[in-house]
Amino acid sequence: MMVCEAEALKLPPAERASLAQRLIASLDDLSDGQIEQLWLDEATRRDHEYKAGNVGARSADDVLRDARAALS
Numbered sequence: 001m002m003v004c005e006a007e008a009l010k011l012p013p014a015e016r017a018s019l020a021q022r023l024i025a026s027l028d029d030l031s032d033g034q035i036e037q038l039w040l041d042e043a044t045r046r047d048h049e050y051k052a053g054n055v056g057a058r059s060a061d062d063v064l065r066d067a068r069a070a071l072s
Contacts (some may be wrong), residue, residue: 006050008058030038 008016011019027035046055050057
């Protein structure tokens, strides 16, 4: 965990929420290309985690069935 993340988690809930809102709003300043690159990086990270055996996978049918059941 990064030092700034650890420090942010020590903040009271209201201050953490305010910080989270400001951080999310700052993402609006990203260009479409930057956002696309961030999603590509995230997909690559998830692929590496899956291939390394650190995370499991579920079929789309299972996920959709569970989602429908949760919404019913």
